[in-house]
Amino acid sequence: MIELKGVTKTFGSTIALDNVSINIPEGKIIGILGPNGSGKSTLLKMLVGLNKPNHGNIFINGQQIGVQTKSFISYLPEIDYLYPWMTIQQAADFVKSFYEDWDENKYKELVEFLELQPSMVIKKVSKGMRAKAKLLLSFSRNAKLILLDEPLSGIDILTRDKIIETIIRDYRAGDQSILITTHEVREVEGILDEVIFIRRGQIALEGNVEELRYQRQASLVEIMKEVYTHETI
Ligand SMILES: Nc1ncnc2c1ncn2[C@@H]1O[C@H](COP(=O)(O)OP(=O)(O)OP(=O)(O)O)[C@@H](O)[C@H]1O
Numbered sequence: 046m047i048e049l050k051g052v053t054k055t056f057g058s059t060i061a062l063d064n065v066s067i068n069i070p071e072g073k074i075i076g077i078l079g080p081n082g083s084g085k086s087t088l089l090k091m092l093v094g095l096n097k098p099n100h101g102n103i104f105i106n107g108q109q110i111g112v113q114t115k116s117f118i119s120y121l122p123e124i125d126y127l128y129p130w131m132t133i134q135q136a137a138d139f140v141k142s143f144y145e146d147w148d149e150n151k152y153k154e155l156v157e158f159l160e161l162q163p164s165m166v167i168k169k170v171s172k173g174m175r176a177k178a179k180l181l182l183s184f185s186r187n188a189k190l191i192l193l194d195e196p197l198s199g200i201d202i203l204t205r206d207k208i209i210e211t212i213i214r215d216y217r218a219g220d221q222s223i224l225i226t227t228h229e230v231r232e233v234e235g236i237l238d239e240v241i242f243i244r245r246g247q248i249a250l251e252g253n254v255e256e257l258r259y260q261r262q263a264s265l266v267e268i269m270k271e272v273y274t275h276e277t278i
Pocket residue numbers: 056059060061079080081082083084085086087088
């Protein structure tokens with residue numbers, strides 16, 4: 046589904062992604078893991094056209110990044126992007142107006158499931174609630190590809206569990222793909238089909254989680270420690 050061919054992205058003298066070539070299969074939940082600054086967010090941003098490669102090409106379903114690919118991607122950025130003065134309902138109405146695949150029933154169900162209220166004003170709710178509101182907007186669409194950049198970052202354990210439950214709640218395996226960047230490897234280990242470890246802008250290891258665990262007789266956390274032996278995670 047996603048194909049990167051010799052992709053390099055630099056910011057001045059910093060090489061964020063270094064000649065990356067990879068095929069990311071369709072219909073799976075894929076973890077993009079790695080220490081701070083390894084290039085995870087840069088990779089996701091390139092898939093929605095926020096960052097452009099200096100070299101190389103990216104294809105999604107055989108198409109270059111553009112209006113067509115953006116129509117079936119739901120992207121949850123790491124930053125707090127919601128307008129603080131809006132209510133959750135106003136934020137939802139705003140997002141809804143951009144996308145044909147908005148699913149009002151799903152939105153209503155998720156509001157309940159996430160214990161949110163449409164009348165809540167974004168600036169008045171806690172960080173965890175804002176994280177849940179971002180997730181609500183991303184998952185109220187029937188998008189074919191969902192990109193989640195650090196959805197668990199800085200969130201307490203109970204809210205993290207709720208976010209993970211939401212990710213897998215309506216997930217249509219085989220038909221939908223979810224890419225998730227995170228440092229919370231323990232928490233996501235159970236839901237990942239595939240994993241891509243990034244180290245200093247390069248792919249350090251990738252594969253099917255079950256197979257990697259079986260081959261190495263180790264958990265994903267242990268495999269990660271092995272991959273990044275001399276680095277701070
Ligand atoms: N807009 C930018 N301008 C300058 N440098 C940038 C920019 N975006 C990313 N970088 C640099 O590119 C490298 C990769 O950054 P990126 O945000 O992709 O890492 P990451 O793996 O997502 O890190 P984290 O886990 O901390 O979010 C880092 O060295 C970062 O400082």
